[in-house]
Amino acid sequence: MKLLYPTSLSFNPDKVKSQFPGETISLHSYDVKASTIPSEHLDAEVLITWANAADNLKFAVQNLKTLKWIQSLAAGPNDVLNAGFESSKVKICTGSGLHDETVAEHTLGLLLLAARRFDLMRDFQNQGKWPGHLGGPQSDQEAGTFRTLKGARITIWGFGNIAKSLAPHLIALGATVKGVARSAGTRNGIEVVADLDLPKVLKETDALVMILPGDASTKHALNKERLEYLPSHAWVVNVGRGTSIDEDALYEALEGEKIGGAALDVFETEPLPEGNKLYGAKNLFLSPHAAGGRPRGAEELVVENLKKFQAGEELQNII
Structure with missing residues (x-):
């Protein structure tokens, strides 16, 4: 053979x-x-x-x-x-x-970036400026903010093997983790709700992690309607497939400051074309499909x- x-x-x-x-x-x-x-x-x-x-x-x-x-x-x-x-x-x-371990590790990094705003710190560094407002005394768990994983409500949409690898890291840092999948139940000790309960879950989410597969059933799963359920401070992290997010709707939500931000590792078109509006979107961090790769x-x-x-x-x- x-x-x-x-x-x-x-x-x-x-x-x-x-x-x-x-x-x-x-x-x-x-x-x-x-x-x-x-x-x-x-x-x-x-x-x-x-x-x-x-x-x-x-x-x-x-x-x-x-x-x-x-x-x-x-x-x-x-x-x-x-x-x-x-x-x-x-x-x-x-x-x-x-890819479970490597994607989980990358996702954890994106969540920490979102909470601690390492992206803004680097932006100020590149400008040769001191971002004093990002340091010094500050509230750790102020209501209506996402500044720490401790006490944060993390929703993982697409609760497969990668989610099972990621969840223990989040729990170890004090986050409350809930999963969303086609069917409800308990997986590895984590409560998983069905897609039908998304509106309620999204309203109670500080960070939404998407690990959905790329097929017809998940195309633009996160659309304008569902984005509107998220609190204004919530972040969206996508390490699944780019087609699962309506990028136009996400861009509008970011520009209108209807959500806190987004960290994307996958996109509808890859490589993301030069000049694409996502490059300049407010509070958006991009990584070049780097979560897996190993x-x-x-x-x-x-x-x-x-x-x-x-x-x-x-x-x-x-x-």
């Missing part, structure tokens, strides 16, 4: 091969930014993808005729599906779980799924 692994991350093929002694499994690297895949590897049965160029994936669709399984290392395989691969013809698996445990996931594949069992994270 031939597997192709990407050059876009540090992938150790020996970690995989060592788990299958005596078996004819070959692993070969390929350039994910190239418009083609070498002709000697067009007989590959497994394609591991990570940060592939669109042309590279389209070439794979048209030319990898023996392909049986695609292992994406991304939390969501939007690029694979957009290239034309169909889950009815080839098994497609996500890298769900590989899948941890890729080799272990490939090994586990390869064993399942050979045994005819259902693969982990299959869509």
Whole structure:
């Protein structure tokens, strides 16, 4: 069996091969930014993808005729599906779980930035000015403000694996965490409410963390109507998919100071085009889809799924 692994991350093929002694499994690297895949590897049965160029994936669709399984290392395989691969013809698996820790860490950083306003401090530094009003004696937990995680009401919309990794960090810093998902219940000790209860929850939110997947059901989930439920001091943090926010509505809310601010790591169009109005929006901090980018445990996931594949069992994270 031939597997192709990407050059876009540090992938150790020996970690995989060592788990299958005596078996004819070959692993070969390929350039994910190239418009083609070498002709000697067009007989590959497994394609591991990570940060592939669109042309590279389209070439794979048209030319990898023996392909049986695609292992994406991304939390969501939007690029694979957009290239034309169909889950009815080839098994497609996500890298769900590989980014939990890194995205949780980045999200925590964005929340701390929002509460402590590190962005404004840096702005003043770049101007060569001392931001005295951001320091000195100040109220720690003044009503109607978001200045600390201690006592803050954090709502996580999209309560999956990343949320489960993030929540303990927030709780350790004194925040009250509530989740929102398709169905209500208790997950890892956290109260999770259904989407229908969003209006009530948003009204009682100091910071909204969005970790929604990017599909038709979540497009512009945070729209003008739902933004209006948020208190005027509340922040919006998005580390899920950019399409889940109506960016025009968010811009209007920021410019009108209807919310406290926003910290976005994902956008409807990436890279965010030069001159886009979001660059100049009030109280908006941007990071360039940097929350993930470092899948941890890729080799272990490939090994586990390869064993399942050979045994005819259902693969982990299959869509």
